[in-house]
Amino acid sequence: MVEQNLADSVTDERTDLVGMDRADLQAVTEAIGEPAYRSRQIYQWIYQRGVTDFAEMHNLSKATRARLAEAYRIGRPDVSTAQLSTDGTRKWLLGFADGNEAETVFIPEAPRGTLCVSSQIGCTLTCAFCHTGTQRLVRNLEPSEIVGQIMLARDALDAWPAAAENRPLTNIVMMGMGEPLYNFENVKKALSIVIDDEGLAMSRRRVTLSTSGLVPEIRRCGHEIGCMLAISLHAVRDDVRDMLVPINRKWPIKDLMDACRDYSTLSNARRITFEYVMLKGMNDSLDDARELTRLMSDIPSKVNLIPFNPWPGSVFECSSNSQIDRFAKLLRDAGCVATVRSPRGQDIMAACGQLKSDSVRQRRSVAAG
Numbered sequence: 001m002v003e004q005n006l007a008d009s010v011t012d013e014r015t016d017l018v019g020m021d022r023a024d025l026q027a028v029t030e031a032i033g034e035p036a037y038r039s040r041q042i043y044q045w046i047y048q049r050g051v052t053d054f055a056e057m058h059n060l061s062k063a064t065r066a067r068l069a070e071a072y073r074i075g076r077p078d079v080s081t082a083q084l085s086t087d088g089t090r091k092w093l094l095g096f097a098d099g100n101e102a103e104t105v106f107i108p109e110a111p112r113g114t115l116c117v118s119s120q121i122g123c124t125l126t127c128a129f130c131h132t133g134t135q136r137l138v139r140n141l142e143p144s145e146i147v148g149q150i151m152l153a154r155d156a157l158d159a160w161p162a163a164a165e166n167r168p169l170t171n172i173v174m175m176g177m178g179e180p181l182y183n184f185e186n187v188k189k190a191l192s193i194v195i196d197d198e199g200l201a202m203s204r205r206r207v208t209l210s211t212s213g214l215v216p217e218i219r220r221c222g223h224e225i226g227c228m229l230a231i232s233l234h235a236v237r238d239d240v241r242d243m244l245v246p247i248n249r250k251w252p253i254k255d256l257m258d259a260c261r262d263y264s265t266l267s268n269a270r271r272i273t274f275e276y277v278m279l280k281g282m283n284d285s286l287d288d289a290r291e292l293t294r295l296m297s298d299i300p301s302k303v304n305l306i307p308f309n310p311w312p313g314s315v316f317e318c319s320s321n322s323q324i325d326r327f328a329k330l331l332r333d334a335g336c337v338a339t340v341r342s343p344r345g346q347d348i349m350a351a352c353g354q355l356k357s358d359s360v361r362q363r364r365s366v367a368a369g
């Protein structure tokens with residue numbers, strides 16, 4: 001199957017239908033002289049059933065299937081490497097048509113199964129504790145490459161047809177490589193397919209987008225995407241957050257909290273998750289915990305404490321287990337919901353913040369000048 005894809009991607013110049021939304025597919029059916037309602041059938045075959053061969057689209061005539069297959073294909077990203085952790089976590093390194101790579105991680109936590117999806121190759125931001133942040137942004141991922149990660153995981157997990165209750169894949173988190181809100185349009189389009197009942201059919205309550213804190217786009221996200229929101233807070237004072245999450249210099253904690261408050265008042269939004277990486281001596285004092293409870297006090301939210309995951313060359317140390325417990329206890333005693341994320345897939349470098357590919361921005365061609 002994988003070899004098949006590798007061979008296809010080199011030779012196949014047909015247009016990929018994956019990543020197309022309902023409107024795009026209507027244009028396709030128009031182009032081949034078919035009525036508009038056919039586009040809905042094709043949409044369901046692609047996203048609900050996961051078919052990759054037009055021959056399986058039984059409710060289309062043979063002639064229609066042949067016309068489609070002439071000009072179009074239903075693709076998947078190529079898998080450069082697939083790894084399985086001793087704890088059951090899986091990681092796929094995906095190769096795209098231009099030679100760039102990004103990672104996708106599946107975390108089984110029965111009864112849930114969460115797919116951690118990348119939005120960019122690399123990241124323009126440089127959070128001090130994040131491996132992806134050491135890699136220059138190569139480019140945004142296309143909608144086809146974002147939904148393609150989920151479709152490939154469904155193939156590998158044998159999780160078709162797509163439906164909200166279909167296990168093992170129950171949750172999507174936009175927490176892989178990249179800052180999803182800096183790739184707003186492509187992420188929006190991809191997630192519209194992900195949460196469409198006739199598309200990948202995930203409940204919007206089970207789709208979470210994590211951002212380092214792009215205030216204007218958080219507001220847009222609330223109105224235009226309407227998924228669950230996670231904020232990479234990581235510090236409660238601006239001087240510390242400026243250093244850990246440099247985008248804080250542009251949108252400081254107060255502005256970020258205002259945007260969160262507004263997000264939570266939108267009818268479709270529920271509790272916001274504040275992610276907080278535990279770094280020894282940096283952000284893990286009980287004073288920090290107290291300030292965190294104050295910041296959260298009027299925002300429906302919960303805290304997810306993330307033990308720092310080291311990577312080659314990282315300069316931070318993870319807080320001790322006992323300090324993490326004390327920090328969590330103070331939050332809970334103050335009435336906050338606080339969970340501690342258990343690191344998963346560390347042996348295959350699949351844990352939060354460990355993702356990084358070898359892709360490098362291509363040099364501008366000298367000949368082109």
Ligand code: SAH
Pocket residue numbers: 127129130131174175176177178179180210211212231232233275276277306307308309310311352353354
């Ligand atoms: N760019 C987005 C989403 C991807 S990162 C964001 O920053 O929110 C997903 C989460 O992992 C973020 O909260 C991020 O800050 C955190 N993270 C990054 N590096 C980490 C590390 N080394 N250990 C633990 N968590 C890390």
Ligand code: SF4
Pocket residue numbers: 123124125126127130131132133134176177178179212232
């Ligand atoms: Fe980018 Fe998120 Fe890593 Fe910061 S934590 S560098 S925003 S991927």
